[in-house]
Amino acid sequence: MIRFECDYLEGAHPLILKRMEETNFEQTAGYGADPYCAAARAKIQALCGGTDVEVHFLVGGTQTNFTVISAALRPHQGVLAASTGHINVHETGAVEATGHKVLSLPSDDGKICADQVRKAYEAHWNDKDHEHMVQPGMVYISHPTENGTLYSKEELKALHDVCRELSLPLFLDGARLGYGLMSEESTLTLKDVAELTDVFYIGGTKVGALFGEAVVIANPLLRKDFRYFIKQHGGMLAKGRLLGLQFDTLFTEGLYFEIAKRADELAMRLKQAFVKKGYELRYDSYTNQQFPILPVGHMEKLKEKYSFAFWEAVDKEHSAVRFCTSWATKEEAVDELIRDIEAL
């Protein structure tokens, strides 16, 4: 079985394992106060250019999402998000478990726009009984989205501007940020993301690390006491250096960007094969996730040899599915899959 169902099927980039072995018997302080975290922080800060940012390392994405959101909101506030957003669908109500409503906005492709944010804000404040409703307190987006789609620089700028105007912190979930930034369609850099959001994170788990997400906080208000929140929510790794070491490695000589780019290129080869075969695409993705709509017979045939994710039934005879590449995807596996698609 050759697996394409997600982007966390393998371990870590070999350079990471190598450095873990080399440093294994070094003694370091715990909880992120070690030289590897310091080095990784400095590299990320440098990539953020002129923006003054604070960097923290957490273990996983769900944890990062609810830690950031609950740290930013007061009890009567909720977070605006696409109805398809990860926090709204696939985190077992982790945000609600911290006491906050996810205020979902309709979205088909996974994105929301500045105008939706403004309308939701105004709908709240123009209601004479607004105290009876959850107050919008933050905006959550993911880039790329759960559907592989991307915000353009203009779109992100528009979200940034409306959020700044309305005093709503903008939070960007970058669980797959590398695949977004290195897409052939990307108009954004890490520096742009730092400038245009209040807080975001750089996903490691899905882009070369064993695990780990680097939270980057530009807004000074969101920094206050952030380490307490990490600890309270179980995100403070005792051997914090494991996180520092991984991000330090990924941001040495551009490794993070290089491996993400390669995965995107492999995904685009897959996309072309699907299109050439005449399949429709559920979402027009230029990142490492591809969503072809397959005739059910073809889907069953491919399942014999490949694993991939069922997304949704489109009609009785077609289903949308998801194929992911990653930093670890083998070129030969993609070649073989393309041959098998062509042969269907």
Add this chain to the structure above:
Amino acid sequence: MIRFECDYLEGAHPLILKRMEETNFEQTAGYGADPYCAAARAKIQALCGGTDVEVHFLVGGTQTNFTVISAALRPHQGVLAASTGHINVHETGAVEATGHKVLSLPSDDGKICADQVRKAYEAHWNDKDHEHMVQPGMVYISHPTENGTLYSKEELKALHDVCRELSLPLFLDGARLGYGLMSEESTLTLKDVAELTDVFYIGGTKVGALFGEAVVIANPLLRKDFRYFIKQHGGMLAKGRLLGLQFDTLFTEGLYFEIAKRADELAMRLKQAFVKKGYELRYDSYTNQQFPILPVGHMEKLKEKYSFAFWEAVDKEHSAVRFCTSWATKEEAVDELIRDIEAL
């Protein structure tokens, strides 16, 4: 200004105030352990017929909703409700503040149906990653709904059956229960409600009391330690007898039903006046809330003399509004309003 904007504009039925005065200097135990609560409980139990129920008294509706829901759910569970449900829209995220997601189901008229519940349940359990999603753990409905609409006995029976089959407790918010049961279209009695739900409440605040909601629990699992939950959420009135006394009065000689019936009749007179005038109705309500769609000019004219609630803009020239009657509405006020509608 003659007010019709809601059903809690006045104090309480005079008989309630009279009894409060008569008993004012009696010394009773606190927190609901007094003879008036006992008497009210007995009367409500009798009206529930053969169903063995436990009865508790709380101060208000929001408090009752989140107390019941959070008592019933485990932390990873959410409550299914109409998107228009009070808990989803107008309680400042009170359910989420107890850690639980409101799993909203689309609804235009405020009702949900058995099939929606079944589909939501199956969608959850058929997803291979269901542990990444909030598990449906309860069903919340309101009767009448926030839009004045009613469940028929068949509809409630169907909800009851699917909930029983799927082990989902069914909770009925009866903030306006009296107005529902006494509607000319009602096919339900209090006994039916007790039989067909796991827990419900009888609204006092909007039906003759100063304040107070009587929670009726049929499902033994939901009874366990319920008084702790009331206390923890601030719903345990020190002078609990005030609640007992009010419900005892309301359920003496059918007062609750009689005053609700009168309010419904006044509302139906208003409805007929709207229809006769040629207005569309936003919802086809047979209870104390009426939702005509008014030409904006007529709306402005009526505003000079009457207060009523803006509901939503229908188009540039029409708005849906809400007029409520209550146990306290004066017949003359309705007569005058009808004359003014006719004269528009």
Add this chain to the structure above:
Amino acid sequence: MIRFECDYLEGAHPLILKRMEETNFEQTAGYGADPYCAAARAKIQALCGGTDVEVHFLVGGTQTNFTVISAALRPHQGVLAASTGHINVHETGAVEATGHKVLSLPSDDGKICADQVRKAYEAHWNDKDHEHMVQPGMVYISHPTENGTLYSKEELKALHDVCRELSLPLFLDGARLGYGLMSEESTLTLKDVAELTDVFYIGGTKVGALFGEAVVIANPLLRKDFRYFIKQHGGMLAKGRLLGLQFDTLFTEGLYFEIAKRADELAMRLKQAFVKKGYELRYDSYTNQQFPILPVGHMEKLKEKYSFAFWEAVDKEHSAVRFCTSWATKEEAVDELIRDIEAL
């Protein structure tokens, strides 16, 4: 049975019932936006003298405590309180249910002192791993305390000063505030309380009202969006005027102070009778709660005719008990009890 076990055995001062009856059919806006709330607010603000304060009305004490505390704290913060404090012992973990630890400080008489606050603060911040511990974020005191004891003006001033210095808001639970302010030992006025705390409340439930607590917020930071918190926690009474009307009555011509003073005087007569009889006192209270230590035989004898609260066993032959007077206690009842004590 003549009851002395608590101070919420009766209804309300007759003037309150009278006004409720007089105004019963007036139509007013809901949720505290009515003229009675406005009038009561103005009277309380006037009594607070020069301090600029915001006033809100809630239904009960537990609700008020957790609403204020959870509005003031960020998620990683806790509230410092005497180990005997109501929030730490008798509210079913309501504060913890909002996510916050009660950081208890040892206390025998119910009071805490400025030095305890400073030491707890310093212990936190001097610990190199303070991010692993709950950060002190507020100080809670009650006046009178649950044991009937009082803070002197100097003690309250010292607490105020240390709280101001350490940026810890000071919250005073005044469920029995009237009995405290009117005690013959009191050195505090309502104006002092407003000046020396960030937020406090004036208890109505135990001092003449049917129910109700008036929250007075001096600190502007604690005012922001406070009505959302009231609504979210179920404390926003639909017919808010019931609260306004009660406090307006209580603060008309000094009624609140007058009835509290009378109760204190009756309690002091009881105290003298206990002392004269040779009983020790568990706490040296000058307010409406008295805590004599009775020989078990005497306790059993008194129980035949009077109800009072068991407090704690002191030794095999003696128990501390609590007798309360209130605004409603009858002079004849106190006379009779004193005679029976003397006759033991």
Add this chain to the structure above:
Amino acid sequence: MIRFECDYLEGAHPLILKRMEETNFEQTAGYGADPYCAAARAKIQALCGGTDVEVHFLVGGTQTNFTVISAALRPHQGVLAASTGHINVHETGAVEATGHKVLSLPSDDGKICADQVRKAYEAHWNDKDHEHMVQPGMVYISHPTENGTLYSKEELKALHDVCRELSLPLFLDGARLGYGLMSEESTLTLKDVAELTDVFYIGGTKVGALFGEAVVIANPLLRKDFRYFIKQHGGMLAKGRLLGLQFDTLFTEGLYFEIAKRADELAMRLKQAFVKKGYELRYDSYTNQQFPILPVGHMEKLKEKYSFAFWEAVDKEHSAVRFCTSWATKEEAVDELIRDIEAL
């Protein structure tokens, strides 16, 4: 600087890194549904002997504690724990953040006894207002405790029996379980722990793993839907095999026990050196943490070359400190420290 301040200073046992490298490019299902987790589960189940247990893997200790506790309790319940317990002191109120009070019991050495549990339980249920107090719902102990002390089999049996009798699940925090079980004073095996608790965990982070805690649930009631709780609290590692692989390695050929035993032996050599030097011990520990009371001058001298944890000031001239050994401690480091102690 030679470091002894805690037991998570280094990476992982080299066999773990070796296997991570060997398996790095294998493709496996995520979230713990991989063969390595299955293998580790089977090994742990075998060590638990006849007790039927379910095994889950989480990333860290704080996360594990609050996930287990909040899964077990209903909202009005709290967890009984020693006042010194990790959950009560060093987890930033993580348990309270899930809505539950830690009901602390006095303890000097870190242990609590069956009689304390019974008394707390009875004090709750014998209070006539028990609904106004947090209901005890679980018992938390740590073994070894935070002070290095151990429960004997008799003591654990007594706790088990009282918990069974009172229907309170017993939860054992085994963050350092290996060091406890392999102590020369231990009278417990892993099998005993499985038999005598409802749920416990086997700490990996401090005993040879990079990170990871294996939760072992014997009580069927606590198993229901446990994976939802892990996910909701951010503890479900995407690449779950990293946890499985580590525990599989640790429980292959007794590695876990072997490395823990060695660390205990090194700690006992340190203990003997302290005692021989005439120092008092703050706690009489037979595990990998040692707590000598040092003259301040000696403490300062040792600090020049060694790092260790300050515990508490005993008097002006003496401080209790903590030295830890671990699976990674070098024998030469211990030799050198002992020589330096002797030379003080």
